[in-house]
Amino acid sequence: MKHFINVILLVLALTALLLFLTDPPAWMPLAASAEAGPVDWLFGLHMDVIIFLYVLVNGVLLYAVVAFRRKPGDTGDGAYFHSNTRLEILWTVLPLAVVLYFSYLGLGVLRQTTAAAADELEVIVTARQWSWSFEYPDYGIAAGELNLPAGRKAHLVLRAEDVIHSFWVPEFRLKQDTVPGQEKYLRITPTEVGAYKVRCAELCGTGHAAMLAPVNVLPPAEFDIWVQKRLGTYVEPEGGAGEGPGEEDIVALGQQLAQANGCIACHSLDGSKLVGPSWKGVFGRTEALEDGSSITADEAYLRTAIIDPGSQIVAGFANLMPANYGDTLLPSEIDAIIAYLKTLE
Amino acid sequence: MTAEAHTPPAGGISPAKRLQMNRLGLWLFLLSETFLFGGILAARFYLWGATRPHLDQILGLSVTAMLLVSSFFINRAEVAIKHDDRIEFLRSTGITILLGLLFLVGVVGLEWRTAPVNPATGGEFGIYGDVLFFMTGMHAFHVLTGVILLGVVAYLGYKGHFHARNFYGVEAAAIYWHFVDLVWVFFYPALYLMGVAVGPGH
Amino acid sequence: MSRTSRMFLGFVVGFVAGAVLLTVMRALVGLSPLAAIPALSAGFTPFFNALAPLLSAGLLLGAVGLMLGLDPALGLARGLVGMAIGFVLGILLTHFVRLGLGLGWDAESAWVGGASLAPIGFLLGVGALSDWLKWTRGMHTPEQHGPPAGRPAWTRYFGFDQNHKVIGVQYTVTGILIMGVGGTLAMIFRTELAAVGRQFLSPDAFNTYISLHGIIMIASILLGIGGLANYLVPLMLGASDMAFPRLNGFAFWLTVPSAILIIMAIFFGGWDTGWTGYAPLSVRGPIGINFFMIGMFYFGFSSILGSLNLIVTTLKMRAPGMNLFRMPIFVWAILSTSLIQLTATQFIGLSFLMVVLERNLQMGFFNPAEGGNVILFQHLFWFYSHPAVYIFILPGLGIISELLPVFSRKPLFGYKWIALSSMAIALMGFLVWGHHMFAAGIEDALRVPFMYSTMLVAVPTGVKFFSWLGTVWRGKLFFPTPMLFVLAAIAVFLIGGLTGPPLATISTDLHLHDSYFVVGHFHATMFGGFVFPFFAALYFWFPKITGRMYNERLGQIHWALQTVGFYTMSLTMARAGLLGMRRRIVDYDPALGVEGMQLIVTIAGYIIFLGVLIGVYNLWISAKRGQVAAINPWGSRSPEWQIPSPIPEHNYAEPFEVVGDPYDYGLPGSVYVNMSPSRGAAASTPAH
Numbered sequence A: 001m002k003h004f005i006n007v008i009l010l011v012l013a014l015t016a017l018l019l020f021l022t023d024p025p026a027w028m029p030l031a032a033s034a035e036a037g038p039v040d041w042l043f044g045l046h047m048d049v050i051i052f053l054y055v056l057v058n059g060v061l062l063y064a065v066v067a068f069r070r071k072p073g074d075t076g077d078g079a080y081f082h083s084n085t086r087l088e089i090l091w092t093v094l095p096l097a098v099v100l101y102f103s104y105l106g107l108g109v110l111r112q113t114t115a116a117a118a119d120e121l122e123v124i125v126t127a128r129q130w131s132w133s134f135e136y137p138d139y140g141i142a143a144g145e146l147n148l149p150a151g152r153k154a155h156l157v158l159r160a161e162d163v164i165h166s167f168w169v170p171e172f173r174l175k176q177d178t179v180p181g182q183e184k185y186l187r188i189t190p191t192e193v194g195a196y197k198v199r200c201a202e203l204c205g206t207g208h209a210a211m212l213a214p215v216n217v218l219p220p221a222e223f224d225i226w227v228q229k230r231l232g233t234y235v236e237p238e239g240g241a242g243e244g245p246g247e248e249d250i251v252a253l254g255q256q257l258a259q260a261n262g263c264i265a266c267h268s269l270d271g272s273k274l275v276g277p278s279w280k281g282v283f284g285r286t287e288a289l290e291d292g293s294s295i296t297a298d299e300a301y302l303r304t305a306i307i308d309p310g311s312q313i314v315a316g317f318a319n320l321m322p323a324n325y326g327d328t329l330l331p332s333e334i335d336a337i338i339a340y341l342k343t344l345e
Numbered sequence B: 001m002t003a004e005a006h007t008p009p010a011g012g013i014s015p016a017k018r019l020q021m022n023r024l025g026l027w028l029f030l031l032s033e034t035f036l037f038g039g040i041l042a043a044r045f046y047l048w049g050a051t052r053p054h055l056d057q058i059l060g061l062s063v064t065a066m067l068l069v070s071s072f073f074i075n076r077a078e079v080a081i082k083h084d085d086r087i088e089f090l091r092s093t094g095i096t097i098l099l100g101l102l103f104l105v106g107v108v109g110l111e112w113r114t115a116p117v118n119p120a121t122g123g124e125f126g127i128y129g130d131v132l133f134f135m136t137g138m139h140a141f142h143v144l145t146g147v148i149l150l151g152v153v154a155y156l157g158y159k160g161h162f163h164a165r166n167f168y169g170v171e172a173a174a175i176y177w178h179f180v181d182l183v184w185v186f187f188y189p190a191l192y193l194m195g196v197a198v199g200p201g202h
Numbered sequence C: 001m002s003r004t005s006r007m008f009l010g011f012v013v014g015f016v017a018g019a020v021l022l023t024v025m026r027a028l029v030g031l032s033p034l035a036a037i038p039a040l041s042a043g044f045t046p047f048f049n050a051l052a053p054l055l056s057a058g059l060l061l062g063a064v065g066l067m068l069g070l071d072p073a074l075g076l077a078r079g080l081v082g083m084a085i086g087f088v089l090g091i092l093l094t095h096f097v098r099l100g101l102g103l104g105w106d107a108e109s110a111w112v113g114g115a116s117l118a119p120i121g122f123l124l125g126v127g128a129l130s131d132w133l134k135w136t137r138g139m140h141t142p143e144q145h146g147p148p149a150g151r152p153a154w155t156r157y158f159g160f161d162q163n164h165k166v167i168g169v170q171y172t173v174t175g176i177l178i179m180g181v182g183g184t185l186a187m188i189f190r191t192e193l194a195a196v197g198r199q200f201l202s203p204d205a206f207n208t209y210i211s212l213h214g215i216i217m218i219a220s221i222l223l224g225i226g227g228l229a230n231y232l233v234p235l236m237l238g239a240s241d242m243a244f245p246r247l248n249g250f251a252f253w254l255t256v257p258s259a260i261l262i263i264m265a266i267f268f269g270g271w272d273t274g275w276t277g278y279a280p281l282s283v284r285g286p287i288g289i290n291f292f293m294i295g296m297f298y299f300g301f302s303s304i305l306g307s308l309n310l311i312v313t314t315l316k317m318r319a320p321g322m323n324l325f326r327m328p329i330f331v332w333a334i335l336s337t338s339l340i341q342l343t344a345t346q347f348i349g350l351s352f353l354m355v356v357l358e359r360n361l362q363m364g365f366f367n368p369a370e371g372g373n374v375i376l377f378q379h380l381f382w383f384y385s386h387p388a389v390y391i392f393i394l395p396g397l398g399i400i401s402e403l404l405p406v407f408s409r410k411p412l413f414g415y416k417w418i419a420l421s422s423m424a425i426a427l428m429g430f431l432v433w434g435h436h437m438f439a440a441g442i443e444d445a446l447r448v449p450f451m452y453s454t455m456l457v458a459v460p461t462g463v464k465f466f467s468w469l470g471t472v473w474r475g476k477l478f479f480p481t482p483m484l485f486v487l488a489a490i491a492v493f494l495i496g497g498l499t500g501p502p503l504a505t506i507s508t509d510l511h512l513h514d515s516y517f518v519v520g521h522f523h524a525t526m527f528g529g530f531v532f533p534f535f536a537a538l539y540f541w542f543p544k545i546t547g548r549m550y551n552e553r554l555g556q557i558h559w560a561l562q563t564v565g566f567y568t569m570s571l572t573m574a575r576a577g578l579l580g581m582r583r584r585i586v587d588y589d590p591a592l593g594v595e596g597m598q599l600i601v602t603i604a605g606y607i608i609f610l611g612v613l614i615g616v617y618n619l620w621i622s623a624k625r626g627q628v629a630a631i632n633p634w635g636s637r638s639p640e641w642q643i644p645s646p647i648p649e650h651n652y653a654e655p656f657e658v659v660g661d662p663y664d665y666g667l668p669g670s671v672y673v674n675m676s677p678s679r680g681a682a683a684s685t686p687a688h
């Protein structure tokens, strides 16, 4: 009896201590969507039970190691008892109840996080080796980054062109594979304005690690402005920014775009050969093409190489570059990228 | 590590027990194979759902009949050897092998060439062809191993290895043959009968 | 020439031949042969990436040369030569068939043909098929006993042998060797991951190494289990050998060419799909994927035959008086594991076969453009690979249940419950595979039931844990190395098990899936459920197997390094996963803030590696020079401890009878097995 009381006290004290010292939801990254709330709550609850069970088993073990260790010189045996049906039933039924309850909670949270809403923003997300693109059928625009208005539920329609990829924004706490030949869906209600990234979570080959795309949660007004800019219908308000962006800004923008659109997954800046040719010194170099001809990489060539990569394949490379950059990049953005390419000597 | 003592095993295994163990081993192997064919069937339903390709029903029925009849003959062979009737054993095994070979000719030689899923006949080689070739191919492979096994059994029987007190070899080959036959009993409807036939007919 | 110089010469010749051959092979599959070795000035990255396959090819053929130099008549040496011949024949055969069909040379089909025949060549060479081939000609072959006639005793470990103890040792040693390969790969890619940025591995090399690491470690688990089961089950049952000794040797020797094939994948562009080989990536990836899949196919075949043998042995060869509930608990664990292995393994073979067919015969099972479905692959794959994870742990948990009573001097608490919970886990394991596909987009009507069924597995596993607590309660515990490993196993497996339910709950899994949280989960389950118990078992039965005692001090150091290293590693992995660290990435975003954690994981990995290395050294050196051990140093009641160590060729001199329960420590006068008095009584008090 004495041992029982000791061990119960030990387990309770250790559990209380650990629960006091830890705060599982804080182990998660920033919660930027409405769905993150219930998920973090459930995860926290899981962790509480885990901590208790962990301490329970290890506490008893630890206690036994200390209290029931064999004294030097003793070669006798321990107490003889070998089963207790009531105990066995107890520790079958109790965990059974716990796991059933947790499944039930899990189902509830799943319902909550997949529920549809009336006014959803539809975005078609297309994944390919190794880049993302996003179309907004409501507005007729496309982009290489996912911009979402805060507070409005987005309904993502996920497609894959080649192999399986997976849409994951850790700050949103949701994940969905994109499956070739099928359409999958995901609902997200972004709440926190900020810049995040979608990270491809399913191994998809060479460029998997670099298959990232920016996700921006914008205040609704800013989102509208962005849409208008994409449509080319945006008018600067009176007294707004005066002269256009300077040379340096354009290069910086180009660099940023190259990162955001996944170019650097395939193009290195240091001369090493990845999936595509290195960008080091690309401008002005004489490029041998697959069809045997050669060409000097001037602005026009670079533009074609970006918009219609299949038309001029660089010798030694396969036609692997996505062909949709002409749709997802604005002409001004392509200019910026070319300006940036020129600086890479 | 293991000390080199050349003493014979402690309690050697009696022939009766050996037989029991062999039988159990065979049944476990067939259990394992059941999972293989179950998986193939599951894949068929996953990919074809409630449809199937247009196939030559007459051909399907004939090869099925051949296999079923062959099961009867291999049973006869087994009974015969249990009664030390070597001539009957050889005859029945021979017929079984023949029917097995005819089955192979029917499936691989005819169905594979003429099925409307074959590009050579102008058919669609889509998923219907793939699953058809896979199912029949995996089954035909097992029929082929069965035929080889029966060949070995027939050869040994001819040399006088099997008789009323030693027929496990025949029994094992027969059980395997029945199993392959049974698999076809499931494959045949899955290929020829179930679901709506799609694609060009014969 | 002395044997040493022959071995050295053989190695050098083999190494050079391997490097040359690789260059030719690369040319044949269309990889430029000369660009393979860039100058070091071009940077360490391309240099390393080119050198690694070259080195491995050299080492592989070098090993062949070494074997031939050691003794050309060794089974292993002949097997390797047979494998090479099988390769050549397979390539030629495929090419001629293609010519017959009016098709030209195709590197991929040729290598696939070669790889399919190579294991058969190996088996013929090693002699695993000789008896059966003789049977087809009506010849009778006696079972083989003792070392091959007229040759030194050690040679039997390198050739086809039918004794279950030899085969057990063969499995175990191969398992440890392979674990060394997998661990070395882990060290390579962990070094790459220690800091942000690409250090020295190309993305393709990284993908190849993690995939190889995963599957090789899994192979090493299967080998380790095969080792323990083959060695122990007949002994525990009182049998003189396994039910089918030839099949047993055959199953073992099948694993060797399979493992070689899997490793050979690096020479053919590697493979970039992870151990899971998901289609359609695996359909598009490099030729190496075929080698991985064909290797696993044969490995699976070996698993099936091995488990079949174990089931028959368990059901038919028990000593008189040993009813099912008087079997040592480890045998129950092996029985349930074998049931899964026997059946589910067909599915991994099936799914991989379909991929190889899709690649080589243009089938479209997983090609949506042809009406195929990529999700089908995942269903087939996980229908094996989930139950497989219970294959990995059930024997380990059996070891824990087997050793705890010995070191607590108490009966195993709730024997029947533990025995039946193994069966329950095995059977329920068949109903939960969908939990790996929660994010794959299967409908809720399917994934919700999978959530419930997965959670239910926690219940029988819990029964084991609580029963272990009942076992140590009020015992008299003592702590030699095996007991230390047992305790650590419980504590480590517990983390792995408890991280299961958050993964099993769909809504939380959608965050955790494919993150390092999962990586932490499965390393903890596999370490706690297999690696720790495996070492516990090795230390525990070491005196019985070798007749010598291991070094306790080194054992403790091994234990401490492995335990501390492992705790740090898995907890840190899980933590990084929560923050957004994805699996299978060669480089990670500094914005996640996980760089420090990655460094810790790498260091912890090195510590584990060092620990295991010390452990292996301990076992190696003690087998040669350890103190001579007592017959029953732990005071175990199990029958194998009552006979001399090392155990005689045919185990028990006379059959024994089971008259009591296996774990009645502390019950005065109780006896488990009745042996003839000359063989020593079933003493239940420790001898030291």
Ligand code: HEA
Pocket: A053, A057, A094, A095, A096, A098, A099, C276, C389, C390, C392, C393, C435, C436, C454, C455, C457, C458, C459, C461, C462, C463, C465, C494, C496, C497, C498, C499, C500, C501, C503, C504, C505, C509, C512, C513, C514, C518, C521, C522, C525, C526, C529
């Ligand atoms: C030895 C191997 C092993 C074992 C034993 C387990 C055990 C379990 N696993 Fe694990 N798992 C893997 C190996 C293993 N797993 C691997 C390799 C992967 C990744 C594969 C890949 O993608 O590469 C994986 C992935 C994996 C996933 C998919 C994750 C993802 O990719 O999104 C899930 C999801 O449900 C899961 C769940 C579980 C559960 C619920 C258990 C349960 O069996 C655990 C049960 C045990 C306990 C719960 C602890 C003890 C119980 C008690 C103390 C009783 C009381 C408990 C409660 C009331 C909760 N595992």
Ligand code: HEA
Pocket: C176, C177, C179, C180, C181, C182, C183, C184, C186, C187, C190, C210, C211, C213, C214, C215, C217, C218, C221, C273, C274, C275, C276, C519, C523, C526, C527, C531, C582, C583, C584, C585, C601, C604, C605, C606, C608, C609, C612, C613, C616
């Ligand atoms: C038993 C299984 C097992 C074991 C023991 C390990 C051991 C280790 N694993 Fe592994 N791991 C897997 C199974 C295992 N792993 C699987 C299945 C995957 C998934 C792969 C995939 O995604 O497809 C994986 C993936 C995986 C990843 C994720 C990769 C990624 O997704 O990017 C990482 C990352 O850190 C990792 C690290 C390690 C480390 C540091 C060890 C260390 O513990 C290693 C320490 C070294 C040893 C334990 C061996 C030491 C042995 C010797 C020294 C023997 C010497 C003998 C002689 C010389 C005779 N592993």
Ligand code: CUA
Pocket: A127, A128, A129, A130, A164, A165, A166, A200, A201, A202, A203, A204, A205, A207, A208, A209, A211
């Ligand atoms: Cu796309 Cu990973």
Ligand SMILES: [Cu+2]
Pocket: C385, C386, C389, C433, C435, C436
């Ligand atoms: Cu699983």
